[in-house]
Amino acid sequence: MININNLKKRLNSFDLEVDLHIEKGEIFGIIGKSGSGKSTLLRIIQGIEKADVGEIFLEENTESSYIFQEFNLLYNKNVFDNVALPLILKKKKIDRKKIEKTLDFVGLLDKKSFFISELSGGEKQRVAIARALVTNPNLLLCDEVTASLDKFIQKEILELFLKINRDYGTTIILVTHELDVAKKLCDRVSVIEKGKILDTFDVVKDDIINHKSEYLEFVKEFLG
Ligand SMILES: Nc1ncnc2c1ncn2[C@@H]1O[C@H](COP(=O)(O)OP(=O)(O)OP(=O)(O)O)[C@@H](O)[C@H]1O
Ligand SMILES: [Mg+2]
Known part of the structure; x- marks a missing residue:
């Protein structure tokens, strides 16, 4: 669905340098420490920021939406x-x-x-x-969309993203620094540091427990 070839952008303290292939229908995570270049990469994919060099190929008829933190x-x-x-x-x-x-x-x-x-x-x-x-949209770009939410509400929002992916086949790129979020949602992740992708691999997904748990039940499950 997306091919990013030889993308480069000079940032304040390092260069962003990325090659990446993202499949149609997958939930793809971009994981990295604060300041590693995640948001910049996502904005370049959405076209709201420009790379210095490189190419991004989107499949024909790609309609993307961007969700801000x-x-x-x-x-x-x-x-x-x-x-x-x-x-x-x-x-x-x-x-x-x-x-x-x-x-x-x-x-x-x-x-x-x-x-x-x-x-x-x-x-x-x-x-x-x-x-x-x-x-x-058939492509959803999400920047730290669960970072400001408490764990219970976060779980509801994660369920919603899984439903979007399942019901509509929407490809989702998810930028996050929260590993438990990636573990529940992502099929694959890339780890980025100082603008370079260190590795890309499959995630063994954790199930989001399906039953509609009440808050108390959720807290006990989480802490128990
Ligand atoms: N347009 C720009 N020109 C030059 N440098 C930039 C630009 N945008 C961001 N930077 C720098 O690039 C680095 C990466 O920023 P970015 O916002 O992409 O990081 P991030 O991984 O999303 O961090 P966080 O997890 O804190 O949101 C930062 O050092 C930032 O100051
Ligand atoms: Mg960011």
Whole structure:
């Protein structure tokens, strides 16, 4: 789905130098310490930042969406209008049914008229995910999307990403420094340090326990 060949970009203290191949339908992790170049690489893949040299080949008809760590939501608009925004920006029809179906998918249909300031962190993350999904992307680029969430909500969001991947076959690239997140979600990971990929390998995935556990049950499971 994606071929990155001989990509180079001079950064402040090192050069980003990457070759990478990502398959259609996989959940691919980019793992590395703070400042290793993960976000820069993801922004280059999305086209919001330019490399100095190199090529990125995306499969034909690739429609990608980018989810920011800080959500980047509009606080003076409600949930519905935030999710409608990409359709407005892309001059597409505001399809109310489609927006409501997307909100239902992320479990937020009952909060569609709420303002962003009235939502919890996990709910804001769901709005950001719905906003990314509403344009039917087949590639989802996620930058530290679970970093600010507590472990219980994080688990719900991880389940949501697995559902997106399973139900729609969406390829997901996930930048994270949290190894337990990668262990639950990723099929493969690359480890990046100072802009260079040290290794790429298959992950033996941990199951996200499927039953809808209650908070107390979850805490006991986690700490037990
Ligand atoms: N446009 C740029 N030009 C020059 N240097 C940059 C640019 N963008 C980022 N950098 C530098 O590149 C390095 C990697 O930054 P980047 O944000 O990609 O790291 P990261 O792995 O995402 O870190 P974190 O886990 O903290 O988010 C940093 O030292 C940063 O200062
Ligand atoms: Mg980053």
